[in-house]
Amino acid sequence: MQLYNVMSADERAKLIDEAGQKRLTLSFYAYAHINDPQKFRDDLFLEWDKLGVLGRIYVAHEGINAQLSLPAENLQTFKEYLDTYPFMKDIRLNIAVEQDNKSFLKLTVKVREKVVADGLNDDTFDVTDIGVHLKAKEFNELMDDPDTIVLDMRNHYESEIGHFEGAVTPDVTTFRESLPIIDDMLKEHKEDKKLLMYCTGGIRCEKASAYFKHQGFKNVYQLEGGIIEYTRQIKAEGLNSKFIGKNFVFDNRLGERITDDVIAHCHQCGKPCDTHTNCANEGCHLLFIQCPECAEKMHGCCSDECKDIVLLPADTQKKLRKGIRNDAMIYRKGKSDKLKVFR
Template sequence: MQLYNTLSAEERAILIDDAGKQRLTLSFYAYAHLQNPTQFRNELFLAWNPLDVLGRIYVANEGINAQLSLPADHFYAFKDTIEKYEFMNGIRLNVAVEHDDYSFLKLTIKVRDKIVADGLEDETFDVTNIGIHLKAKEFNKLVEDPNTIVVDMRNHYESEIGHFTNAIKPDVDTFRESLPIIENQLSEHKQDKNLLMYCTGGIRCEKASAYFKHKGFENVYQLEGGIIEYTRQVKAEGLESKFIGKNFVFDHRLGERITDDIVSQCHQCGKPCDVHTNCVNEGCHLLFIQCEECKTAMEGCCSTECVTIIHLPEEEQKAVRRGIKNGNKIFKKGKSDVLIFKNNIETHAAFKTVGPKIIRIKTPKINKIYLGKAVHYFPKSGIGQFLIEENELELGDIILIKGSTTGEQELILSEMFVNEIDSKRAVLGETVTFKIPFRIRLSDKLFKVLE
């Protein structure tokens, strides 16, 4: 009986490519009183593994917290597996704003002490005694009330690339740090102010709402479903988005765009940028914001020291990694001294309500015509395959591959195979394959650029 993931990320990516199915990325959580989280964990793995569910899931005595992806055609079968549990009957599933077939490449379900680490040892604290949930329209209305204090319950590296206007953004690395800070700073407003909180999907501000009620705050509200559900409702109902920038997500995408506003800067040069990356030095892996120019100049590294290290032979790199104490530098979230611009410009003082100047970057419009859609990607050979649905394609054409994760990539077509035969021209209904220096997704579209 298989109860754990047995495939590597590379092997799983190949299987996803071969399956050729569109996948959904979604998240959900539920607070409950579970008597046997280990048994619950094993039941979930046995139910989800056959459905090709991949993701990062935590279960504990206080409930479940899940971020995952699954084939779109398995959605209803998956929903049946969770709604068999009474506490998840009718549960809201937060479907991602942007989908990526490779957002998760393993199914990992772990039993934890808590689904959200809070550092609390208070047995009188009831996590299910929560505040009032607000939908997007109600949230927007309460934000305008002068008696409302809006608090971002996320960490500094999340709020720096996107946030609600005029929100308080505590300069913290973890959720557990934020609770006493907020309680202390707002202690004089337990009765006279509306405490309105938000986070990515709702799980952190749900626990925070119960905590602040426990601490005597009377008017406690939270954004139902977090930023993810807020964005969906804003689009569906044609509302004004009071969230600006990008929403940080905890998969390889590291963010999904909500508005065109750029509210942060490159941590190395200060240019407008909201693209997080991890330092390519495996002994560092620092999370920070890096623009394309700095990425090229620094070879994806956070410092000249790391650039030097990545050019060492692999055995020497391993020796260097063995000498680094865990927690000293590895996996730090953007607060290293090597980030010159971030540390010289105060962008995240505790409870700073006025952020950096918002800059709107408009991409020059490219004159193009639609050709077709991606149907396959061969990772080992770096070859993309597309179905021509409109117009024609010829050798020498400038093409544009566009997708939510891929971005916009231009290439000059110098070689291609049409229906697996070397050819110079592809027309409606034919399948064309050619080499590409990056991974494509099945949601990507193919265009021809017109000069």
């Protein structure tokens, strides 16, 4: 019984081309009490593999966080399978603003301690005691209230290319870093201010809303469905978008455009640009913003050092990166000394 992905990205991409099927990219999450995450994980993998699901899914005792793609023709069957679990019945699926058949090239379902790492070790914290959900129109209206503080619960590399106007955007690399920073920043306003939170699809601001309620904040709100659902609603209802720029996404697209505003800059020349890429040197793989001109000049690399490496034979490159673990550095981007950062 195969419970893990065995194909390479190139092999999977070829199969997608040969199938000629339209695929949908979507995401969803649910906080719930799952007694046996490993069994839940294995069951999901077996069923979703049959449906051609590809993506990155995390499960834990506290719930599920899924970002995936699947053939459009299998969407109804996929929904019916989700409905067999009470906590996922009729769950909202955030359909991507921009579609790409190759947004994901393998199916990965992992068991984690938490679906959103928060660094908290507090048995009294109830992740299901959340703030008030707001739809796009309500969110826009509350933004206009002078007693509202808008909080971006994402990381610096996400908010750099797009955010809500006037939002507090913490300079952090992980979600867990943002919680104590914001708590300390706003500790004098637990009674008099309204906290209005948002993230990509809702999962981080949902946990954050529960956390800040737990910390004693009285007026806590969150954007239902995150930026993805907000964008769908403003288009459907003809509303003005108070989100400007691009929405960063964690798949091969690395972003989907919400408005024409370009609020970021190339990290190598300073030219207006909001296109993320990963350094072409696999031993580095640093995430950064690079304009087309610098991409050509630098061969898709973040530095001259990495450019010299990618010009070497493939076997030599492989030997040089053997044993290197760079996962923690990839998303540090603006904090890397390899880049000229214009922020």
